[in-house]
Amino acid sequence: MSNLEAVVATNNNFTVELARKMVGDENVVMSPLSMLTALALVCLGAKGNPKTRIKEVLQFESCTDIHSGLEQLLSTLTESEEYELKINNMLFVDKTCNISETFSNVSKIWNEAKPEIVDFKNHPKDAWEYMVNWLKEKTEGTFQNISEDSINNDTKLVVVNTAHLLANWTQNFPHFKTKMELFTLSTNEKQYMQLMCVIGYFNVRVIKDQMLSIIELPYGKKKTLSMYVILPDRYDGIIKIKENISYEQLNDWTNPNSMKRTFIEVYLPLFKIESNYSMKNILHRMGMADVFSNTKSNMSEIFQDNLYASDIINLVTMEAAEDGTEQITDVDDYFGFLTIRLSQITFKVDHPFIFIVRDILNKCFVFYGEFQKP
Structure with a gap:
């Protein structure tokens, strides 16, 4: 298994564990890949x-060089023209932490940036504002805020990671x-909300014994x-899906070769989910408690004295609109002649569902989300 394949396997397993x-019953979206980096x-x-x-926990042992594999995967995903x-x-x-020059240099090479130095101890409010301004500038205003909950005078290290997708549907609504x-x-309970609609050919799969469709x-x-x-x-079927979900299942469910190209009428909620998610509790339950412990953490490759992470914050936004996540290129209304022929099959997403954004070439899960309510 190559480093790239090992990273994809690690990422997809991590996605299942997060799910x-x-x-x-809240709407949620996260990027396992951005958290992994x-x-x-x-x-x-x-x-x-x-x-x-x-x-x-992340099954990094299967990869001889996790950072090389991640770098290769991210370059493939972030340099697409599509x-x-x-x-x-x-x-x-x-x-107060005298960061190792070696770590700073390695971080700059791999993450294209050295750690940011702030004054949590004496000016936590100013440090928080600095983080917010960094976030706004780095994401060009996509993300506007970071929770202050993990920041106080005792804070030593906070990790912030963001993920944002701009893409158009192949066949827009x-x-x-x-x-x-x-x-x-x-x-x-029932609520009114906007459902988009399109008629066309899509890959569809019905799994009767699992009581779901994809x-x-x-x-x-x-x-x-x-x-x-x-x-x-x-x-109310999301709960049952997640009780039985597995790495093998999710890979199989999102395999285009297991689906049937079908002429179908599709209804999908028009939605936008923005998550500002503290990963501390989830990662703690997954077995990474030591990273957040002021007595058990060992971050001596960064700083010789006791250093631990106060939190790892994941900020993600996902949108499903008529043109896609956000209009970045010219798109056509792929309606045309299709309106002449009426679809005999309907795929109507009118109750809670799970969604996965998957890179087809590498079979990598980039986003995982649950839409529960308008």
């Missing part, structure tokens, strides 16, 4: 048991077909990236 840890950066600075636990995928990572470190429709919540909605002319909508038969 299992998601609880509640942030944790790989933390792993560079860790030693001893914390480093071992990161490698074990879409824009923007991933940023930054370590904010208190100025005509604006005039977007209508208000009823959406059934997991509680069986549709592939590709992006761009070359279809190198796709959103897979996993729709349970029941309005």
Whole structure:
């Protein structure tokens, strides 16, 4: 297995573990890949048991050079002409920590930036404002805020990572077909929301024994990236899907070769989800508690004295609109002659569903999300 293949396997396994840890009925979107790059950066600075636990939980042991594999994967994904995928990572470190020059140099080479030095100890409010300004500038205003919850006078290290996708559908949803429709919540309550509609040929799969259906909605002319909508038969079916979800299942469900090209009428909610997610509790439950412990952490590759992460913050936004996530190129209304022929099959996403954005070439999960309510 090459480093690239090992990184993809690690990322996709990590996606499944994150999906299992998601609880509640809130809309959520996260980028396992962007989190993986942030944790790989933390792993560079860790030693001893914390480093071992990161490698074990993320299954880094299967990759001889995780950073080389990630660099290769990210260059493939972020240099596409079909879409824009923007991933940023930054370590904010208190100025009382004399950061190792070796780590700073390695971080600059691999992450294209040295850690940012701030004054958490004496001026936590100013440090937070500095982080927010960095975020706004680095993401060109896509993300406007970071929670202050993890920042105080004792904070030594905060990791911030972001992911944002700009892409157009291969076959866009005509604006005039977007209508208000009823959406059934997991509680069986109903609310009105805008559902987009398009008629065309899409890859579809129905898995009766799992009580779910899947549709592939590709992006761009070359279809190198796709959103897979996993729709349970029941309005409260997400819980059952996640109870039984596995790495093998998710890979199989998002395999275009296992789907059937079908002429179909598709209804999809028009939505935008913005997540500002603290990963501390989830990663703690996954077995990475030592990274966040002021007594057990060992970040001596960054700073010789006791250094631990206060939090790892994942900021992600995902949009499903008529043209895609955001209009970045000219698109056509792929309606034309298709309106002449009426579809006999409907794929109507009118209750909670899971979605995966997958890179087709490398079979890598880039985003994972759950849409639960308008």
